[in-house]
Amino acid sequence: MEKLSFRERQVVALKETGNSNETIAKKLGLSPSTVATLYNRARGKGYEVVIVVPGAVLGLVEDDE
Numbered sequence: 001m002e003k004l005s006f007r008e009r010q011v012v013a014l015k016e017t018g019n020s021n022e023t024i025a026k027k028l029g030l031s032p033s034t035v036a037t038l039y040n041r042a043r044g045k046g047y048e049v050v051i052v053v054p055g056a057v058l059g060l061v062e063d064d065e
Contacts (some may be wrong), residue, residue: 002045011038016049 004012007028014024021032021039028035055061 004042004045004047005038008038008042008045008047011035012042012047012049013051015039017051 010028011024014027015021015035019027021035024030024035025032030038
Protein backbone atom coordinates (compact mmCIF):
# COMPACT_ATOMS: atom_id res chain seq x y z
CA MET A 1 0.00 0.00 0.00
CA GLU A 2 1.35 3.39 -1.01
CA LYS A 3 1.84 5.92 1.77
CA LEU A 4 -0.62 8.82 1.91
CA SER A 5 0.60 12.40 1.98
CA PHE A 6 -0.17 14.58 5.00
CA ARG A 7 -2.93 16.41 3.07
CA GLU A 8 -4.41 13.15 1.84
CA ARG A 9 -4.54 11.86 5.42
CA GLN A 10 -6.25 15.08 6.56
CA VAL A 11 -8.85 14.86 3.80
CA VAL A 12 -9.53 11.15 4.38
CA ALA A 13 -9.96 11.63 8.13
CA LEU A 14 -12.36 14.54 7.66
CA LYS A 15 -14.26 12.82 4.85
CA GLU A 16 -14.64 9.58 6.80
CA THR A 17 -16.08 11.48 9.77
CA GLY A 18 -18.90 12.75 7.58
CA ASN A 19 -17.65 16.14 6.38
CA SER A 20 -18.56 17.37 2.89
CA ASN A 21 -15.95 18.47 0.35
CA GLU A 22 -17.06 22.07 0.88
CA THR A 23 -16.64 21.87 4.67
CA ILE A 24 -13.24 20.21 4.34
CA ALA A 25 -12.16 22.83 1.79
CA LYS A 26 -13.03 25.65 4.19
CA LYS A 27 -11.25 23.97 7.12
CA LEU A 28 -8.07 23.34 5.14
CA GLY A 29 -8.07 26.43 2.92
CA LEU A 30 -8.45 24.42 -0.29
CA SER A 31 -10.95 24.36 -3.13
CA PRO A 32 -13.64 21.64 -3.09
CA SER A 33 -12.21 20.21 -6.31
CA THR A 34 -8.76 19.89 -4.69
CA VAL A 35 -10.38 18.05 -1.77
CA ALA A 36 -12.06 15.67 -4.23
CA THR A 37 -8.75 15.10 -6.03
CA LEU A 38 -6.91 14.36 -2.78
CA TYR A 39 -9.63 11.98 -1.62
CA ASN A 40 -9.71 10.13 -4.92
CA ARG A 41 -5.92 9.90 -4.98
CA ALA A 42 -5.96 8.46 -1.45
CA ARG A 43 -8.62 5.93 -2.44
CA GLY A 44 -6.48 4.93 -5.40
CA LYS A 45 -3.55 4.25 -3.09
CA GLY A 46 -5.69 2.28 -0.66
CA TYR A 47 -6.01 3.36 2.94
CA GLU A 48 -7.26 2.34 6.35
CA VAL A 49 -9.00 4.71 8.72
CA VAL A 50 -8.75 4.08 12.44
CA ILE A 51 -10.50 6.56 14.68
CA VAL A 52 -10.21 6.22 18.44
CA VAL A 53 -13.38 7.18 20.27
CA PRO A 54 -13.48 7.21 24.09
CA GLY A 55 -15.79 4.58 25.56
CA ALA A 56 -17.77 7.25 27.45
CA VAL A 57 -18.75 8.89 24.16
CA LEU A 58 -20.22 5.59 23.01
CA GLY A 59 -21.92 5.00 26.35
CA LEU A 60 -19.72 1.98 27.06
CA VAL A 61 -18.15 3.26 30.29
CA GLU A 62 -18.97 5.99 32.77
CA ASP A 63 -17.29 9.34 32.27
CA ASP A 64 -15.41 10.19 35.51
CA GLU A 65 -15.05 13.89 34.69
